Amino acid sequence: xxxxxxxxxxxxxxxxxxxxxxxxxxxxxxxxxxxxxxxxxxxxxxxxxxxxxxxxxxxxxxxxxxxxxxxxxxxxxxxxxxxxxxxxxxxxxxxxxxxxxxxxxxxxxxxxxxxxxxxxxxxxxxxxxxxx
Numbered sequence: 445x446x447x448x449x450x451x452x453x454x455x456x457x458x459x460x461x462x463x464x465x466x467x468x469x470x471x472x473x474x475x476x477x478x479x480x481x482x483x484x485x486x487x488x489x490x491x492x493x494x495x496x497x498x499x500x501x502x503x504x505x506x507x508x509x510x511x512x513x514x515x516x517x518x519x520x521x522x523x524x525x526x527x528x529x530x531x532x533x534x535x536x537x538x539x540x541x542x543x544x545x546x547x548x549x550x551x552x553x554x555x556x557x558x559x560x561x562x563x564x565x566x567x568x569x570x571x572x573x574x575x576x
Contacts, residue, residue, distance in 0.1 A: 478538040478542055479538065482541040485528070490525065517554045520547065521552055524547045527544045528548060531544055
């Protein structure tokens with residue numbers, strides 16, 4: 445009965461579980477959350493690119509990045525990296541930063557798929573069959 449009274453009086457927060465309290469701490473109100481998301485998304489993509497430099501060497505990585513099969517994805521990825529940071533810090537447009545994050549993700553996914561033989565062809569066939 446005491447628990448019911450606390451809920452009805454608005455003192456439910458004292459009884460919340462650990463996961464609910466943890467998720468409340470992760471919530472960042474306003475535009476700061478979008479800015480942090482954009483910055484960490486960009487840093488994650490940069491870390492993914494640089495980690496492959498350590499695996500195969502920076503010169504070989506750059507040669508592979510700018511092969512004709514990966515050229516468009518590489519250019520889109522790098523432009524979106526720069527535009528995301530500009531949208532967050534210089535232009536102060538959070539929606540645009542979020543759009544650039546999505547484009548970064550798509551370009552990085554298309555770039556990563558290029559290392560799997562025939563994966564791009566399979567994805568193109570899948571989407572073309574879904575659209576027809």
